[in-house]
Amino acid sequence: MTDWDLRKLRVLRALEEFGTVRATAEALRMTPSAVSQQLSSLSHQVGVALLEAHGRRVRLTDAAHVLLRHTDIVMAQLERAEAELDGFVRGEIGHVRVGAFATAIPSLVVPALHALRREYPGLTTKVHQADAAEVYDLLSAGEIDVGLSLAAQAPTAHDGRYDRRELLTDPLDVALPAHHRLACARTLRLGDLSGEPWIYGASGPWRDITVSACAQAGFVPEQAHVASDWRAILDMVAAGMGVALIPRLAATGDTPGVSLRVPRPEQPRRHVVTAVRSGAGEHPRIAVVLRALADTAGGLADSTVQYS
Incomplete structure (x- = not known):
C-alpha cells in the first residue's frame, strides 16, 4: 500500500487551483524547484504520470484528477476527524464516571449532568452510588473519575493521591413531628431536644454527625x-416516632407531617467535597464535569430555603 504524504497531495491540489508551478510556489511559500520536486516524487510513488507538457506549461493528467478526487474525500474526512478530536481537547467529548453518596445524587449530580447533556451531547457519563468513604476506594481503583464525598470522610491531608475541593456546605435541619410541642416555637436549640427519642443510623458518618452535633x-x-x-x-418522624437531624440536600420538597426547623444559634453542617485522583482535574472532560457540579452547588446555595 502506498505511504501517502499529505504535503505532496496538498501541492498537487494547489497546482490544480493556481494553474502554474510558479503561482503554486508563491501560494505555498515554496520555491518552484521544490514544488516540482514534490510533484515528481508523488508521481514516482503512485507509479503513474501526474503532469504532462502543455506548451510552455504543464497540466494535470487524467490520473492526477482521479487522485485529486480521492484526495478531496480524504481531506474532508480528516477535517471531520480534527473537529471531533478538538471536542476531546475542549472536554466536549468523552466519558466520565461520577461516584457520589445517596443524597448528593438527586440534588447535585443529576442536575449537573442534565445540564452537561444539553451543552455537550458528545460527553457521556455514568453515575455510581457509593458511601461517602467508599468514594476514595473507587477513585484509587480507577472505577470512577470524579467523587462526591464528605470532608469528614476524607483521607488525611498528607495523602497525596487525591485532589479535593469543597463543593457545598450542607446545613442540618431538625425534623420534628408537625404536632410536636416545639414545632412552632419561636426559636429552637438542639439542647431543647435532649429528652426526645432520636432516629439515626447504627454506624457510619450519619451516626457520627448526629452524636457529635448533640454532644x-x-x-x-x-x-x-x-x-x-x-x-x-422522615416517615418515622411524621408518624411521631422521634426526631432527627436531616441534611438539607435530603429534605427536598414538602414532607407531610414533618416540621423542619433550623437549630439556633449554631446550626450543624456537613461539608460536601469533590475528589479526583491527583492531577486528573486537569483533563478537559473531568474539568467540565467539576465546573458543572460547582455551578449546580452555587445555584443550590443561592436558593437554599431557610426555615423559621
Missing part, C-alpha cells in the same frame, strides 16, 4: 430507632 449541644441523644434511609427517617 456539642451538651447531651447524648437517646436512639429510639435505627435507620439510615432519609425517606424512612
Whole structure:
C-alpha cells in the first residue's frame, strides 16, 4: 500500500487551483524547484504520470484528477476527524464516571449532568452510588473519575493521591413531628431536644454527625430507632416516632407531617467535597464535569430555603 504524504497531495491540489508551478510556489511559500520536486516524487510513488507538457506549461493528467478526487474525500474526512478530536481537547467529548453518596445524587449530580447533556451531547457519563468513604476506594481503583464525598470522610491531608475541593456546605435541619410541642416555637436549640427519642443510623458518618452535633449541644441523644434511609427517617418522624437531624440536600420538597426547623444559634453542617485522583482535574472532560457540579452547588446555595 502506498505511504501517502499529505504535503505532496496538498501541492498537487494547489497546482490544480493556481494553474502554474510558479503561482503554486508563491501560494505555498515554496520555491518552484521544490514544488516540482514534490510533484515528481508523488508521481514516482503512485507509479503513474501526474503532469504532462502543455506548451510552455504543464497540466494535470487524467490520473492526477482521479487522485485529486480521492484526495478531496480524504481531506474532508480528516477535517471531520480534527473537529471531533478538538471536542476531546475542549472536554466536549468523552466519558466520565461520577461516584457520589445517596443524597448528593438527586440534588447535585443529576442536575449537573442534565445540564452537561444539553451543552455537550458528545460527553457521556455514568453515575455510581457509593458511601461517602467508599468514594476514595473507587477513585484509587480507577472505577470512577470524579467523587462526591464528605470532608469528614476524607483521607488525611498528607495523602497525596487525591485532589479535593469543597463543593457545598450542607446545613442540618431538625425534623420534628408537625404536632410536636416545639414545632412552632419561636426559636429552637438542639439542647431543647435532649429528652426526645432520636432516629439515626447504627454506624457510619450519619451516626457520627448526629452524636457529635448533640454532644456539642451538651447531651447524648437517646436512639429510639435505627435507620439510615432519609425517606424512612422522615416517615418515622411524621408518624411521631422521634426526631432527627436531616441534611438539607435530603429534605427536598414538602414532607407531610414533618416540621423542619433550623437549630439556633449554631446550626450543624456537613461539608460536601469533590475528589479526583491527583492531577486528573486537569483533563478537559473531568474539568467540565467539576465546573458543572460547582455551578449546580452555587445555584443550590443561592436558593437554599431557610426555615423559621
